[in-house]
Amino acid sequence: MANGAALEQNTSALWGGGRQPFGASYGKMMMWFFLLSDALTFSGFLTAMGLYRFKYEETWPIAENVFTHFPMLHGEHPLLFVALMTFILILSSVTMVLAVNAGHKNNHNGVVLWMGLTIVGGFMFLGSQAWEWYHFINGDKGAIQLEDNTIVYLTKTGSEGKILSVYELVTGVEKPHGDHTEFSTGDVVSAFGLNTDVTLRYPGKAETTMTREEAVKAFQTAKLIQGASLRENEYGNVLFADFFFFVTGFHGTHVFSGVVLNIIIFINVLMGTYKQRGHYEMVEKVGLYWHFVDLVWVFVFTFFYLV
Amino acid sequence: MSDHSNNPSEHHDGPEGTAWIWKVFWILLAVTTVEVVLGIIKPEILLSQFLGTSLLNVIFIVLTLAKAYYIVAEFMHLGHERKNFIWTITLPIVILIPYLTFVLLTEGGYMGVLMNQ
Numbered sequence: 001m002a003n004g005a006a007l008e009q010n011t012s013a014l015w016g017g018g019r020q021p022f023g024a025s026y027g028k029m030m031m032w033f034f035l036l037s038d039a040l041t042f043s044g045f046l047t048a049m050g051l052y053r054f055k056y057e058e059t060w061p062i063a064e065n066v067f068t069h070f071p072m073l074h075g076e077h078p079l080l081f082v083a084l085m086t087f088i089l090i091l092s093s094v095t096m097v098l099a100v101n102a103g104h105k106n107n108h109n110g111v112v113l114w115m116g117l118t119i120v121g122g123f124m125f126l127g128s129q130a131w132e133w134y135h136f137i138n139g140d141k142g143a144i145q146l147e148d149n150t151i152v153y154l155t156k157t158g159s160e161g162k163i164l165s166v167y168e169l170v171t172g173v174e175k176p177h178g179d180h181t182e183f184s185t186g187d188v189v190s191a192f193g194l195n196t197d198v199t200l201r202y203p204g205k206a207e208t209t210m211t212r213e214e215a216v217k218a219f220q221t222a223k224l225i226q227g228a229s230l231r232e233n234e235y236g237n238v239l240f241a242d243f244f245f246f247v248t249g250f251h252g253t254h255v256f257s258g259v260v261l262n263i264i265i266f267i268n269v270l271m272g273t274y275k276q277r278g279h280y281e282m283v284e285k286v287g288l289y290w291h292f293v294d295l296v297w298v299f300v301f302t303f304f305y306l307v
Numbered sequence: 308m309s310d311h312s313n314n315p316s317e318h319h320d321g322p323e324g325t326a327w328i329w330k331v332f333w334i335l336l337a338v339t340t341v342e343v344v345l346g347i348i349k350p351e352i353l354l355s356q357f358l359g360t361s362l363l364n365v366i367f368i369v370l371t372l373a374k375a376y377y378i379v380a381e382f383m384h385l386g387h388e389r390k391n392f393i394w395t396i397t398l399p400i401v402i403l404i405p406y407l408t409f410v411l412l413t414e415g416g417y418m419g420v421l422m423n424q
Contacts, residue, residue, distance in 0.1 A: 022392040023317035032396050043404045047411040054415030055422065064346065083343040090339070094332045097382050101325060279315040291382045295375055302371040306346050307364045 031285045035292045038254075042296050045250060046303050049243040059150065061203055061236035063305045065163075069135050074177045082305050085128045086297065092121025093294040100287045103280025108269070111280055115266045118290065122259035129252050136244065138180045139227030142166030143234040144188070144200060147221040151236050152200040152210075154192075161201050161209060166224065169198060185224040192219055203236040247304060251296055258293050261286045317389075331381045338370050 022029055053060050064078035071081075095117040102110025141163050143151045154164040167175035170183055170191045192198055192215075199215040202208045210218065225234040233241035265286045274280045345353070345363060353363040380386030385393055 020317055022395070023389040024392060025316040028316050029392075032392075036396055036399060039400055040403060043407060047404075047407050050408065051411040051415035051418075054412050055418040057416075057419055058423075079343050079346045083339065086339050087336070090332065090335050093378070093382055094328060097328045097331075098325060101328065281315045284316075288383055291378055294382075295378045298371055298374050298378065302342070302367050306342060306367045307360075 025281060027285055028281065028288070031288050035288065038292065039296075042247075042250070042299070045243075045247050046299060049247065049303070052237075052239045052243070056237050056239065059203060059237050061233075061240050065203070066136070066140075066235045066240075067132065067305065068140070071131065079305060081128070081132065082301060085125060085132075086301050088121055088125050088128065089294045089297050092118050092125065093291055095121060096287045096290045100280070100284050103274070103283045106275075106278075106280070108272075108275055111269050111274075111283060112266075115262060115269060115283065119259060119262050119266060122255060122262060122290075125255055126252065126259065129248065129255070132248075136241075137227055137229065139225075139234045140165070141175070141234070142183070142188075142224060142226045143203075144219070145223045145225045145232065146218055149238070150202070151225065151234065152202055152218070154198055155201040155209060157197050157199050157209075157212065161207055163201075164198060166226065169195060182226060183224060185222065188224045189219060189222065244304070247300060251293070251300055254293050254296065258286075258290050261289060327381070331377050334377055335374055338374050342367060342370055 024032070067082060068076040068078050069081065070077040070084075095114045099111050099114035099118060102114055141153070142165060143153050145151055154166065154169055155161055156164055165175040166183055166188055167179060167181060170187050196212065199212050200210045200218060225232050227234060228241040228244075230238075230242055230245060232238060235241070265282050268274060268282065269280075274282060345366065349363065353366065354361050356362075357365055385396060
């Protein structure tokens with residue numbers, strides 16, 4: 001009875017689960033779908049930044065003039081610190097792959113070692129990001145906000161647009177490393193009056209410098225800005241600061257939750273949960289999330305710091 | 308019925324050993340180094356206009372996509388999954404993100420033109 005045999009086919013084997021249409025387990029497939037949606041969220045953030053960057057192209061800060069510090073080093077070192085952060089994240093991605101690789105071989109000690117190092121890398125990255133935020137929030141040279149909320153820099157005439165720090169204008173000596181003295185608008189206005197070779201310059205691509213007369217006129221309604229927040233930003237357009245906080249903050253939240261997930265799985269590994277289960281696929285799943293965090297940073301690095 | 312939720316994924320043989328991992332690491336490191344060096348020195352010759360931006364920016368974007376490819380295909384192992392899975396994950400990204408980018412950047416440029424009128 002050929003027909004009967006077809007009817008009696010075991011439907012639970014077909015529809016009862018346990019089959020993998022994609023050759024990936026339910027958990028791993030769902031992790032991928034989550035990452036897909038998360039990738040779209042991040043692209044929403046980065047393209048929204050692109051929208052405003054294109055709108056305010058002339059006054060959008062140039063990232064290499066903003067992030068110039070490196071721990072223990074004096075002077076300006078654009079890109080160096082983010083390059084180090086990128087390196088830390090790539091390296092922790094490598095240790096994660098090595099952990100997954102050790103898991104495939106059921107090498108318990110290997111998984112413990114490489115996952116442990118991944119967690120250390122995650123904390124190093126978070127620490128670096130806190131350092132970066134600290135310097136961004138505290139500001140560097142200080143700037144002047146005009147009546148129409150435009151940010152302009154102090155510069156000496158004939159110095160080819162080199163930014164003069166508020167500290168140097170007021171005190172007369174070069175700003176020491178790591179100094180965060182706060183000045184009042186009055187300090188700057190009176191120092192500006194005394195130093196007749198000082199004028200104002202627009203940031204960003206335009207880089208137009210005012211004449212001394214224009215600067216004196218602009219100074220009548222000037223306001224001193226030191227540092228950056230969601231409301232004001234000494235580096236230029238305030239939206240730049242907003243996007244910096246949102247994009248790197250959202251990414252940092254991902255790194256933080258990635259570290260938390262890694263720690264949970266690490267504890268399970270230590271307790272022998274996966275040894276008992278016979279496979280280490282949970283390590284692979286958190287590994288996917290961890291690599292995704294690295295992947296997003298690659299794009300943040302390019303579109304925030306390089307381009 | 309047994310609980311299948313803990314069944315591992317089908318195993319797709321990737322390369323053996325750990326040499327390939329370090330190879331990908333050196334590629335990523337080299338590409339990042341090139342990006343940083345180009346970003347610091349900004350060679351005059353690469354600042355010429357190209358595809359609506361500078362040639363240097365186009366190079367940065369191409370290098371970034373190359374890094375993304377290595378992370379997704381090798382580290383995340385997607386390159387060694389089944390074909391239907393690869394397309395399910397990559398197609399929405401490949402269609403939606405360039406579209407969104409094109410729309411928003413075009414619109415942003417136009418908003419800038421209006422604002423400066």
